[in-house]
Structure formats: C-alpha cells, structure tokens
Amino acid sequence: DxxxxxxxxxxxxxxxxxxxxxxxxxxxxxxxxxxQQVLGQGPQFIFQYYEKEERGRGNFPDRFSARQFPNYSSELNVNALLLGDSALYLCASSSHNSGDTDTQYFGPGTRLTVL
Amino acid sequence: QKEVEQDPGPLSVPEGAIVSLNCTYSNSAFQYFMWYRQYSRKGPELLMYTYSSGNKEDGRFTAQVDKSSKYISLFIRDSQPSDSATYLCAMKRPAGANSKLTFGKGITLSVRP
Structure with missing residues (x-):
C-alpha cells in the first residue's frame, strides 16, 4: 500500500x-x-480537511489556503510568498475527522525555498 | 510559554546506551500523546501512541505519560546507530475538538558506533 x-x-x-x-x-x-516545519522547529498545524470541508485552521495568514478534492487529495496554496515561508510542508492523512485513536501518517514533505 | 516544551539538544550517546527524551506541556486538555521519529529530509514517522498515564512498551521503546505532572518521556534501550534521528513529541485533544497535533521542537539524537 x-x-x-x-x-x-x-x-x-x-x-x-x-x-x-x-x-x-x-x-x-x-x-x-x-x-509547516521550519528548520530546527517542530511542525506547526496549518489546515485540516475532512470530506472536502475545512475542519481546522492554524494561526497562519490568509495568504495560505487549501482545498480537498472528491478523491480526498488536497492542495495547499500560498500567495505572495515571503522569505519566512521557506520550510518543509508536510501533509498527513488519517481515516477519521477526529477519532480518539485516529493516527496521522505523514508524507515526505515538500521543501520550499523562497529567495 | 509554549504549549509543549521539549528538552533541547542535540544529544549524543554511545551505542548500547539508554536514552531518555522528555517533554512537558501546559494545556491539560491534551489527552493523547505521541512520539514521532524524523530522519533527515523525511517526514515524521509515528513511533508510539499513548492515552492514559503509565507506561507503554514496544520493543526497545517505552513511552511514559504522567498527566498529573504534565510530563511525557520516551526511553530507548540498547540504542543503535540507526536510532540517530530527530525525535518529536506531539499531543492532541480528545475527539470532538480540532484533532490537530501540537508538536515539541524536536531533539536530535546521535548514536555513536
């Protein structure tokens, strides 16, 4: 799998x-x-989506947006990039919205460098 | 004060040593506690998942939770060079609330052969 x-x-x-x-x-x-994981820090929560609906948003500016598609894939969009947006962006999937024992599995990440 | 504080690193130990990694937290709403391992340039990998206070063992790894002190630990026995990685503690609130994970800063462990 x-x-x-x-x-x-x-x-x-x-x-x-x-x-x-x-x-x-x-x-x-x-x-x-x-x-979002900035170098030397732990990951910081940006968004959660479940069944194509936003279920949670972290403390990030409106330049950050996301969506989930019918096949459950997702996109994260960042506008007007700043140097401080340079980071490893991690996606995690889980089977439920917020089940007690629900486990989040992380992908390898996308390393974004803003010059 | 950050919600989750993790002991600063880096940490370097000889092969075979017992390693103790620790986190404290301030928010009593956290009920679920996890340890993730992250190799360089990779995504975090779940190692341990615990709920109640007490110990949970899985092979060479033991997770310990003390909710009264708001303190969690991960012990690694007989440490191996392959254990060299960054270890992240993470916590979340119960179902019904936002299921986001709140992470510690992470500690980098190096196990010397």
Missing amino acids: AGVTQSPTHLIKTRGQHVTLRCSPISGHKSVSWY
Whole structure:
C-alpha cells in the first residue's frame, strides 16, 4: 500500500510568487492535514480537511489556503510568498475527522525555498 | 510559554546506551500523546501512541505519560546507530475538538558506533 505522497519534492520560488503543493492521502483515508516545519522547529498545524470541508485552521495568514478534492487529495496554496515561508510542508492523512485513536501518517514533505 | 516544551539538544550517546527524551506541556486538555521519529529530509514517522498515564512498551521503546505532572518521556534501550534521528513529541485533544497535533521542537539524537 502506498503511503502519503506529496509533490513536488523540492521547490524554489522568489518573493511575491504563488505556490501550489499537492498531497495524496493513503487509500481509504478521508482526512488530510497540512503542517509547516521550519528548520530546527517542530511542525506547526496549518489546515485540516475532512470530506472536502475545512475542519481546522492554524494561526497562519490568509495568504495560505487549501482545498480537498472528491478523491480526498488536497492542495495547499500560498500567495505572495515571503522569505519566512521557506520550510518543509508536510501533509498527513488519517481515516477519521477526529477519532480518539485516529493516527496521522505523514508524507515526505515538500521543501520550499523562497529567495 | 509554549504549549509543549521539549528538552533541547542535540544529544549524543554511545551505542548500547539508554536514552531518555522528555517533554512537558501546559494545556491539560491534551489527552493523547505521541512520539514521532524524523530522519533527515523525511517526514515524521509515528513511533508510539499513548492515552492514559503509565507506561507503554514496544520493543526497545517505552513511552511514559504522567498527566498529573504534565510530563511525557520516551526511553530507548540498547540504542543503535540507526536510532540517530530527530525525535518529536506531539499531543492532541480528545475527539470532538480540532484533532490537530501540537508538536515539541524536536531533539536530535546521535548514536555513536
């Protein structure tokens, strides 16, 4: 069984540009969460989607947006990129919205560098 | 004060040593506790998942939770060079609330052969 997949693996952008990151969850999983991991820090929660609806949003500016598609894959969009957006962007999938024992499985991440 | 504090690193130990990794938290709403291992340039991999106070063992790994002290630990016995990675503690609230994970900063462990 394939795990969580993310694309692209690496991305280099310049300030002010826009970026779209993609995630495919584990087959059968309906929930996708996005996290930002800055170098030397733990992942920070950005969004959670379940059944195509936003179920949670972290403390990130409106430049960050996301959506989930009918096949449960997801996109994270970031507009007007800043140098501080340089980070590893992680996608995690789980089978439920917020089950007590629900486990989040992470993908390999997309490393975004903003110049 | 951050919701989750993790002992600063890095940590370097000889092969075969017992390793103790620790996190404290301030929010008593956290009920579920996890340890993730993250190799360089990879996504976090779940190692242990615990709910109640007490110990949970899985092979060379033992997770310990003390809710009264808001303190969790991960012990690694007979550490191996392949254990060299960053270890992240993570916590979440019960079902019905946002199921987001709140992570510690992570500690980098190096096991010397």
